[in-house]
Amino acid sequence: MKLALSWIDPLELRTRFEAVVEKPPAAPPWPEGRSAGQRVAPVASQTQPPPAVELACLQPFPSQEGGLSRRLASLIDWLRGQMKAQAVFICDDDCLVLAQWGCAPELAAAATWLAATWNSAGPRVCPSGDGTVAVQLDNNAWLMLLSGRSVWGRVYLGVCIDQLAEPLTIRAMQDALSSALKEK
Amino acid sequence: MTVLTIVSQKGGVGKTTVALNLAFSIAGRGWKTLLIDTDPQGSIGLSLRGGVAGRPGLADYLRGDMGFEDTVLSTRVPELGLLPVGRPTFSEACTWLQEPDAQDAFRHLLKRASEDWDIVLIDTAAGPYGPARGVLGMTPAALVLMQAEPLGIRSLPSYLEALAEIWRHGEGGRVVGVLLTMVQPRRAASMAVVQETLRLIPAELGFDAVVVRDPIFLEASAEGVPLGLLRRSPPPAAAVFEQIAAELEPRLALCTEEVEDEARSLVD
Numbered sequence: 387m388k389l390a391l392s393w394i395d396p397l398e399l400r401t402r403f404e405a406v407v408e409k410p411p412a413a414p415p416w417p418e419g420r421s422a423g424q425r426v427a428p429v430a431s432q433t434q435p436p437p438a439v440e441l442a443c444l445q446p447f448p449s450q451e452g453g454l455s456r457r458l459a460s461l462i463d464w465l466r467g468q469m470k471a472q473a474v475f476i477c478d479d480d481c482l483v484l485a486q487w488g489c490a491p492e493l494a495a496a497a498t499w500l501a502a503t504w505n506s507a508g509p510r511v512c513p514s515g516d517g518t519v520a521v522q523l524d525n526n527a528w529l530m531l532l533s534g535r536s537v538w539g540r541v542y543l544g545v546c547i548d549q550l551a552e553p554l555t556i557r558a559m560q561d562a563l564s565s566a567l568k569e570k
Numbered sequence: 571m572t573v574l575t576i577v578s579q580k581g582g583v584g585k586t587t588v589a590l591n592l593a594f595s596i597a598g599r600g601w602k603t604l605l606i607d608t609d610p611q612g613s614i615g616l617s618l619r620g621g622v623a624g625r626p627g628l629a630d631y632l633r634g635d636m637g638f639e640d641t642v643l644s645t646r647v648p649e650l651g652l653l654p655v656g657r658p659t660f661s662e663a664c665t666w667l668q669e670p671d672a673q674d675a676f677r678h679l680l681k682r683a684s685e686d687w688d689i690v691l692i693d694t695a696a697g698p699y700g701p702a703r704g705v706l707g708m709t710p711a712a713l714v715l716m717q718a719e720p721l722g723i724r725s726l727p728s729y730l731e732a733l734a735e736i737w738r739h740g741e742g743g744r745v746v747g748v749l750l751t752m753v754q755p756r757r758a759a760s761m762a763v764v765q766e767t768l769r770l771i772p773a774e775l776g777f778d779a780v781v782v783r784d785p786i787f788l789e790a791s792a793e794g795v796p797l798g799l800l801r802r803s804p805p806p807a808a809a810v811f812e813q814i815a816a817e818l819e820p821r822l823a824l825c826t827e828e829v830e831d832e833a834r835s836l837v838d
């Protein structure tokens with residue numbers, strides 16, 4: 387998503403700023419005891435297919451060094467490997483794309499639109515910013531949208547997977563996102 | 571003591587103008603402020619009447635010819651002092667503040683300054699190389715000025731990369747703000763740069779204030795005075811430096827120690 391005047395990669399700029407600003411205190415972790423995925427679209431409640439991701443053999447997202455772009459790239463790799471993501475999309479609260487993989491333009495548009503809506507309505511509906519939004523794209527494609535906090539503000543992660551994720555899987559993705567956003 | 575270095579990637583964006591007027595405003599807010607000109611071209615001196623350009627200064631101090639006290643000029647504003655650059659020779663200017671001896675002397679100068687001053691504001695030459703690089707390597711905080719034009723923002727990533735490199739090899743440092751200058755509020759292209767910049771940079775580094783392009787700066791420069799001394803009642807553009815100073819204070823941890831810093835009633 388190119389910007390009109392600056393011609394620069396916002397992600398690169400952020401990584402550059404990371405190197406020259408005082409390290410602010412790390413983003414607060416997600417409050418304990420929340421029920422992940424509590425606002426998952428109710429449409430999925432009837433016939434539950436077996437979980438797509440075997441939780442038992444799920445590798446947790448390894449803690450990352452390096453700049454934001456590197457950490458987000460690792461997150462995408464992890465989502466592809468562990469969650470069998472078909473596409474991944476990460477944008478900030480201004481809908482600037484920070485990283486993506488395998489996203490058709492329509493999917494990117496849908497994900498940014500959801501993120502923008504969440505970003506403007508979210509604080510009124512759910513001030514903690516918790517939760518997940520899930521949209522069924524077709525019989526075996528779901529777009530799961532999660533949000534996390536970074537020192538740059540809120541960041542939205544859209545993951546396209548073949549089944550609606552289980553709460554524990556969502557929790558794992560949420561933790562992975564928080565970890566990738568955390569400054570070392 | 572706080573040290574703030576005014577820097578920019580490109581020349582002519584208003585570093586000297588901002589350094590001078592900001593120093594005037596910070597001093598006006600009660601902080602003992604020393605403005606040091608480290609641009610070997612002596613821009614601060616050239617911007618001021620009163621023969622500042624001809625006076626001895628940093629060059630003489632670095633040579634060991636003069637002591638700190640003898641190079642600092644007092645000004646009409648009691649809290650504001652001025653350390654002009656003096657007259658470096660051409661060969662001195664070529665390696666200005668980049669050789670170990672000069673760097674030691676400069677560090678000493680900052681240490682000495684900390685005895686008398688709350689904040690040192692440093693005007694630099696443009697870019698991340700040469701003289702500016704020398705100064706940046708020894709100072710902990712930089713205010714980055716960016717002209718509100720597309721070239722300004724496009725050059726920001728490479729400039730930040732250079733700063734990170736300088737601080738990695740030096741004593742470390744940080745950017746405390748990115749200030750937009752030469753803003754033309756009636757030109758959509760200029761305002762688009764302002765908006766895009768504020769959107770792209772970390773929120774805590776932006777300013778609500780911008781320095782607009784205004785012929786009054788040329789007038790002040792022709793008179794050789796800061797805006798605040800141009801007329802009995804200073805022009806509107808002078809007020810922006812008050813705001814920048816106010817926005818900078820918390821970022822520089824300049825805060826009053828008085829316990830009683832509470833809101834006061836207008837009517838008793």
Ligand SMILES: Nc1ncnc2c1ncn2[C@@H]1O[C@H](COP(=O)(O)OP(=O)(O)O)[C@@H](O)[C@H]1O
Binds near residue numbers: 586587752781791
């Ligand atoms: N906001 C402004 N509006 C109009 N002219 C300005 C402004 N700021 C600076 N100038 C003028 O532009 C020229 C360059 O400014 P200067 O402060 O010397 O820049 P730098 O120190 O970055 O090279 C000077 O002639 C100065 O008077």
Ligand SMILES: [Mg+2]
Binds near residue numbers: 587609695
């Ligand atoms: Mg200058």
